[in-house]
Amino acid sequence: MAVYTDVTPEELEAFLSTYELGRLRAFKGIAEGVENSNYLLQTEAGSFILTLYEKRVNPADLPFFIGLMEHLATRGIDCPQPVRNREGVALGTLAGRPALIATFLIGTSVRRPSAAHCAALGAALAGLHKAGADFTTQARVNALSVAGWRPLFEQAGARADTVAPGLAALIADELAVLEPNWPKGLPTGVIHADLFPDNVFFTDGTLSGLIDFYFACNDLLAYDVAICLNAWCFEPDGAYNLTKGRALLAGYQAERPLDEAEIAALPLLARGASLRFLLTRLVDWLNVPSGALVRPHDPLEYLRKLRFHRAAQSPRDYGVG
Amino acid sequence: MAVYTDVTPEELEAFLSTYELGRLRAFKGIAEGVENSNYLLQTEAGSFILTLYEKRVNPADLPFFIGLMEHLATRGIDCPQPVRNREGVALGTLAGRPALIATFLIGTSVRRPSAAHCAALGAALAGLHKAGADFTTQARVNALSVAGWRPLFEQAGARADTVAPGLAALIADELAVLEPNWPKGLPTGVIHADLFPDNVFFTDGTLSGLIDFYFACNDLLAYDVAICLNAWCFEPDGAYNLTKGRALLAGYQAERPLDEAEIAALPLLARGASLRFLLTRLVDWLNVPSGALVRPHDPLEYLRKLRFHRAAQSPRDYGVG
Numbered sequence: 105m106a107v108y109t110d111v112t113p114e115e116l117e118a119f120l121s122t123y124e125l126g127r128l129r130a131f132k133g134i135a136e137g138v139e140n141s142n143y144l145l146q147t148e149a150g151s152f153i154l155t156l157y158e159k160r161v162n163p164a165d166l167p168f169f170i171g172l173m174e175h176l177a178t179r180g181i182d183c184p185q186p187v188r189n190r191e192g193v194a195l196g197t198l199a200g201r202p203a204l205i206a207t208f209l210i211g212t213s214v215r216r217p218s219a220a221h222c223a224a225l226g227a228a229l230a231g232l233h234k235a236g237a238d239f240t241t242q243a244r245v246n247a248l249s250v251a252g253w254r255p256l257f258e259q260a261g262a263r264a265d266t267v268a269p270g271l272a273a274l275i276a277d278e279l280a281v282l283e284p285n286w287p288k289g290l291p292t293g294v295i296h297a298d299l300f301p302d303n304v305f306f307t308d309g310t311l312s313g314l315i316d317f318y319f320a321c322n323d324l325l326a327y328d329v330a331i332c333l334n335a336w337c338f339e340p341d342g343a344y345n346l347t348k349g350r351a352l353l354a355g356y357q358a359e360r361p362l363d364e365a366e367i368a369a370l371p372l373l374a375r376g377a378s379l380r381f382l383l384t385r386l387v388d389w390l391n392v393p394s395g396a397l398v399r400p401h402d403p404l405e406y407l408r409k410l411r412f413h414r415a416a417q418s419p420r421d422y423g424v425g
Numbered sequence: 426m427a428v429y430t431d432v433t434p435e436e437l438e439a440f441l442s443t444y445e446l447g448r449l450r451a452f453k454g455i456a457e458g459v460e461n462s463n464y465l466l467q468t469e470a471g472s473f474i475l476t477l478y479e480k481r482v483n484p485a486d487l488p489f490f491i492g493l494m495e496h497l498a499t500r501g502i503d504c505p506q507p508v509r510n511r512e513g514v515a516l517g518t519l520a521g522r523p524a525l526i527a528t529f530l531i532g533t534s535v536r537r538p539s540a541a542h543c544a545a546l547g548a549a550l551a552g553l554h555k556a557g558a559d560f561t562t563q564a565r566v567n568a569l570s571v572a573g574w575r576p577l578f579e580q581a582g583a584r585a586d587t588v589a590p591g592l593a594a595l596i597a598d599e600l601a602v603l604e605p606n607w608p609k610g611l612p613t614g615v616i617h618a619d620l621f622p623d624n625v626f627f628t629d630g631t632l633s634g635l636i637d638f639y640f641a642c643n644d645l646l647a648y649d650v651a652i653c654l655n656a657w658c659f660e661p662d663g664a665y666n667l668t669k670g671r672a673l674l675a676g677y678q679a680e681r682p683l684d685e686a687e688i689a690a691l692p693l694l695a696r697g698a699s700l701r702f703l704l705t706r707l708v709d710w711l712n713v714p715s716g717a718l719v720r721p722h723d724p725l726e727y728l729r730k731l732r733f734h735r736a737a738q739s740p741r742d743y744g745v746g
Contacts, residue, residue, distance in 0.1 A: 112536040127629060129531050132465055133456030144453055144465060146472075146531075210450050210467075215433040308448060 109141040109156045111199050116145075116154075119198045122189045123205065125149040139318055141201070144208070151208035153184060156201040161318060163202050168244045169317050170194050170204065172236070172294060179235035182305075182313040184209060209313035211305025219351040222336050224311040225304060226355025229296070229332055232314065233325045233360055236294030246297065246321040248380050250286040254279055256383040263390050267403055275383070278410070282376050287324065287369040295328035296320055300335045326366040329356055330373035333422060334381065334409055342408035350423030357424075367425045374422065375413035382406035430462040430477045432520045437466075437475075440519045443510045444526065446470040460639055462522070465529070472529035474505060477522040482639060484523050489565045490638050491515050491525065493557070493615060500556035503626075503634040505530060530634035532626025540672040543657050545632040546625060547676025550617070550653055553635065554646045554681055557615030567618065567642040569701050571607040575600055577704040584711050588724060592707075596700070599731070603697050608645065608690040616649035617641055621656045647687040650677055651694035654743060655702065655730055663729035671744030678745075688746045695743065696734035703727035 113131070120128055126148025134153075136142045141156040157166060170186045174194075177185040184206035186194035196203045214221055246252070257264075257275050264272040296303075298319040305313040329352075337348040356362070362370075385403035392400055419425030434452070441449055447469025455474075457463045462477040478487060491507050495515075498506040505527035507515040517524045535542055567573070578585075578596050585593040617624075619640035626634040650673075658669040677683070683691075706724035713721055740746030 113533040114536060116533075128533060129628070130529070130626075131533055132453075134465070135454030135456065144455070151467075208451070212434040212437075212449060212452055215435060305451075307450065 109158065109199050109201055111141075111143065111154075111156070115199055116143075119196060119203065120145075120147065122191070122196070123187060124190060125152065125187070125205070145205065152187065152205050153208055154198075155204045155206065156198060157203070158201065161202075165244060165318075166195055166202055166204075168242045169320060171242050172239055172320055173206070173317055175239045176232065176235050181232060181235050182209065182311075183317065184313075184315055209305055209315060211307040211312040213302045213304055214306055215301065217301055217336050217348065219345075219348050220309070221301075221306065221311075222348040223351040223355035224306075225299070225332060225336055226329075226352040226357075227359050228304070228311050228314060229299060229328060230356045230359030232296060233293055233328065239294050244321040246295070246323040248297070248319070248384065249323055249327065250282060250376060253376075253379060253383055254283070256387055260383070260386050260390055264386060267386060267389060268407060271386075271407065274407075274410075275379070278375070278379050282372070282379065285372060286376065287326075287365070287372065290324045290326055290366055290369060291363065292322060293325050294320060295323045295325060295331075297323065297328060297331060299328070299332050324373070325360075326362060326369060327373050327377065329353070329362070329366075330370060330377040331380075333370075333374050334377050334406070338409055338412075342405075342412070344409075344412050344422075346421075346423050353422065353424040362424070367419045370419045370422055370424065371413060371416045374416075375410065378406050378410040378413055382410055430479065430520050430522055432462075432464065432475075432477070436520055437464075440517060440524065441466075441468065443512070443517070444508060445511060446473065446508070446526070466526070473508065473526050474529055475519075476525045476527065477519060478524070479522065482523075486565060486639075487516055487523055487525075489563045490641060492563050493560055493641055494527070494638055496560045497553065497556050502553060502556050503530065503632075504638065505634075505636055530626055530636060532628040532633035534623045534625055535627055536622065538622055538657050538669070540666075540669045541630070542622075542627065542632075543669040544672040544676035545627075546620070546653060546657055547650075547673040547678075548680050549625070549632050549635060550620060550649060551677045551680030553617060554614055554649070560615050565642040567616070567644040569618070569640070569705065570644055570648065571603055571697060574697075574700060574704055575604070577708055581704070581707050581711055585707060588707060588710060589728060592728065595728075595731075596704070599696070599700050603693070603700065606693060607697065608647075608686070608693065611645045611647055611687055611690060612684065613643060614646050615641060616644045616646060616652075618644065618649060618652060620649070620653055645694070646681075647683060647690060648694050648698065650674070650683070650687075651691060651698040652701075654691075654695050655698050655727070659730055659733075663726075663733070665730075665733050665743075667742075667744050674743065674745040683745070688740045691740045691743055691745065692734060692737045695737075696731065699727050699731040699734055703731055 117128055128147055130146040132144050134142050134144050139160045140158050143154040145152040145154050173183055176183050187205040188194045303316040337345050339345055382403050385401045388400040389403050438449055449468055451467040453465050455463050455465050460481045461479050464475040466473045466475050494504055494507055497504050508526040509515045624637040658666050660666055703724050706722045709721040710724050
């Protein structure tokens with residue numbers, strides 16, 4: 105849930121008057137995204153999402169995100185399309201924050217993805233990777249790939265053990281394995297990097313949209329697959345669902361076949377992806393003020409996933425190869 | 426902001442299937458109301474608000490609130506209209522909570538009401554009082570009128586002085602004045618009791634809707650006027666804006682003239698209304714966990730208003746009589 109910045113109707117009407125969207129009919133702060141403030145707007149032209157970018161987003165990255173969404177929309181990807189104002193500019197300022205109006209996507213996210221959902225997700229991810237292949241006017245380094253993990257670990261430090269005994273040592277072990285062995289030379293491109301079920305909309309069982317491109321960056325395409333295996337194919341009890349994994353990977357490969365090196369790297373990439381979310385969740389967890397009403401995601405969910413990956417023997421354990 | 430109860434799309438689709446609203450197209454938790462969880466639904470039939478009633482609402486009161494909204498809608502008041510399911514029942518159960526789907530009202534609330542907004546609000550309040558006059562099938566005692574204040578004061582106790590030095594003594598003085606002198610015999614009926622600017626929608630400058638009937642009850646009609654004078658006619662610096670007060674009262678009286686006794690009682694009613702919000706805000710303020718991210722309303726805003734009322738001499742100080 106996230107509405108951090110308060111926008112008055114008066115400010116919003118003034119902002120809207122620079123767009124060709126007609127009069128404001130209604131607006132509501134919505135509980136979507138955790139990094140930014142989001143509002144649903146209804147104007148004479150329809151429904152839109154207004155996003156105010158909060159301090160965790162680097163304003164220098166916004167042209168990349170906006171350019172990417174525009175690029176993907178022209179390639180037929182169902183994602184929010186930035187709306188430009190009368191002067192042709194998409195990124196504005198509202199309530200002292202960078203602000204974007206984007207089209208509203210129909211659909212709802214699923215909480216308990218089925219194998220069919222995973223197959224659709226795999227296909228959409230491959231479609232995204234193909235559509236992003238010629239987005240070359242801008243680039244963004246992935247701050248949350250292997251080079252970014254040790255600094256996160258250092259932020260948590262010994263306090264990691266307050267979350268789970270032995271956690272600091274386990275993370276140190278992981279870094280010692282992953283840093284020297286992280287794959288090199290695999291196909292790269294634009295990845296979403298955060299394609300969790302709440303960022304994927306379905307309508308009547310059909311995948312109808314992808315949202316929240318604010319972790320998108322240039323990195324290994326197969327790392328994005330590994331992130332999705334973590335996010336979509338584990339059960340609430342921590343078990344990896346091989347049927348869902350197979351479905352996701354088959355869906356992906358029907359659109360973009362993984363090469364041999366990518367398949368071989370998959371167990372290590374999945375292990376790294378689980379460490380990435382374990383670390384960011386751990387740091388968030390340790391930095392929440394006591395008594396806060398907003399609870400961060402549980403880092404231990406990703407500790408359980410990491411344990412699966414440490415025990416995995418081969419790509420076959422994930423449903424491929 | 427309030428989304429307390431998490432609803433999965435799967436639960437919601439099952440719930441919606443008992444209504445004649447078509448398929449679910451989108452739903453978003455919205456930051457509206459502070460007592461309940463609210464979601465904006467988009468279905469094939471249009472936009473709706475789904476409310477899940479949280480623990481601060483007494484389920485036994487829900488038939489009163491729902492019956493009142495239905496009654497007011499038939500009397501031409503623009504308020505959310507409860508939607509009944511295929512079995513003709515409005516109140517359902519979702520995610521273990523009492524749940525209601527109501528129509529979506531167009532409009533946005535104003536943050537800085539003008540005198541024209543106050544005039545429109547006054548007229549709408551009188552219209553509400555007239556429309557509620559024949560809602561007699563159910564009744565609800567106002568738990569937050571004069572008899573409810575001392576128990577609130579006792580909850581705060583000496584801790585009141587941690588919010589403002591001398592506050593406990595001032596509240597004790599007020600209760601000593603208000604309890605024996607609270608008006609009796611004034612016209613009664615259904616009052617909204619919480620008609621703050623965020624519960625009133627305007628569209629293109631015209632009042633287009635009233636929402637949030639979850640404090641509605643049977644009480645003195647003029648007490649509702651006094652609540653609105655407090656909520657609409659003070660400036661951010663604490664000054665009473667006589668022009669706005671005159672506009673609100675004239676707007677009200679054009680629809681329902683206040684009688685002499687009501688006018689004479691207005692200063693005391695306004696004083697009581699300010700104490701009511703001072704006390705509830707004070708208790709909420711004292712009971713917030715340290716470090717909480719949701720900050721309650723500032724009780725001192727109502728201390729400043731109370732000081733104005735203590736100094737007021739006559740109804741003329743409010744713009745009437």
